[in-house]
Amino acid sequence: MGMTYVEKILARATGQSKVKVGDVVEPRVDLAMSHENGALVLNQFLEIYQGTGLEAKVWDADKIAIIFDHRIPAESAKTATNQKKVREFVAQQGIRKFHDIRGDEGGICHQILPENGYVLPGKVVVGTDSHTTSHGALGAFSFGIGATEMASVWALGCVLNVEVPATIRVSVKGSFQSCVQAKDLILYLIGRISAQGANFKVLEFGGPAIEKMSTSGRLTVCNMAVEAGATSGIVPADAETIRYLHEEAGVKGDIEIIRADADAIYDQGIEIDASQLAPQIACPHTVDNVRSVAEVAGKEVNQIVIGSCTNGRLDDIKVAALMLAGKKVARNVRMLVFPASARIYRQALKEGYLSTLMEAGAVVMNSGCGPCLGVHQGALADGDVALATTNRNFKGRMGNPAAEVYLCSPATAAASAVTGVITDPRKGE
């Protein structure tokens, strides 16, 4: 019996010739990522060494990445102090993949990792963030862990007690209609299989529509795999992956590609025809409460957010700029745009997208997570309705349990910004 793509990765990372679903393994980690919660990780890390007489030194400083994105610039003295502690730790341990609050190299962790070539196909990536599933877009096995588990990784260089997950194969055929995007595909899938439909499993994406999809779109799809409960999303590396890594991520030299065995065993198969997909929207207060945009069209919105690790890349900002060119954001709407990284911010500036958006009335914010996790930069009033290209709409998510959050694609968000109500982006054509 052959191995799936993920089984192949885990076999290599554990030095075994074969692993199978349910095996408990301790894979070596190729990249361990944290953000501001590195402050909690380092507390736990230091505690591990207490009373051991051993020096608290991370296993490999070059395999640790720390990116500040959740609360930048710091929204409180407490956060600022946490960030300071992490900076000191980074300097002391010699961690070089550190991205502070900067206009040259800062941004959201799930954008910084790919665009700097930190993630390669076939590697094992862990992050203290549930959306670490994103990096499966580059053919890595990448999943979220808690802070104490990361402290253990920093000490040992492997993740303890990982059960080899089963793989659900999602095959997408056909071509997307105009104004229907990667976000609509993943929202549709989550709605179809539910928030727990892929619990403890991997969602592997393939088929002609995925082969044609850019790495940016694949990042969107894998990013939200966790909203169906998946341990990871993954797109087996292909020509597009190699192109992205060489042309956009500065990776030099040959990149090895691994393939699943032809006789690998899959948990189940799901088929989707992209040409049949309409724009999708996740309604309050769960990500799997998905409908077509047309079903909720006309609902008034108060705040529109374009950004986040899901949809803050250059192509997302471009779509919004093209739709808002020469138009105005409705007077009842506050529109906030967060380029996912400083690099994207500068590219969007150069292309003129940001001035187009500002002339329409949008506010361009600094690169970071923005209001997605409900800390700052766009809290909602009681009764407010937000329409966001982010990834979660749980009650209270954007800082106020008395507000509502809808999730959609950049095209739907931009079309709705003009009208001030939830709008099917295909209407504007």
Place this chain on the structure above:
Amino acid sequence: MSKVVLKLADDVSTDIIYPGRYMATVLPTETPQYAFADMGDFNARIRSRQILPHSVIVAGRNFGCGSSREQAASCLKGPDFTIIARDFARIFLQNSINLGLNTVICPEIEAEEGDELTISATQVINHNSEKSFTIVALPKARQSIIDAGGLIPYTRQRLMQGKK
């Protein structure tokens, strides 16, 4: 016996258990004050320490879905809750095991607030309904972390053994 102090539905996210706006608070000694912060009455009971140790929260499926924030487990560990759910989201379950929060997977559990339960290694007995419900054992590998008293002592053991 342990009393059910809160009953929850399916898909309770970590944003409900520990809202994101309190994530700058990281110390396990400080996180319990924000447990279920948006559920005012229950949060007030936790803050005023009206809840006895080993009190039970009964949840449906996919408890702890969403963010990987470990505060969602540490804030429940502080007041020493036992969480019985039909099943758990992966990262939350692992965080709970790592921190020593008592989690019980009980796919058929039926219990209401106020019910008295006895929890053994294999089943939950509800003394009010006089029904019993089978517990799904944790995988052996995870049990070894629990037996060590959590992931910190477990990792410490591994370091001392020089096993990498």
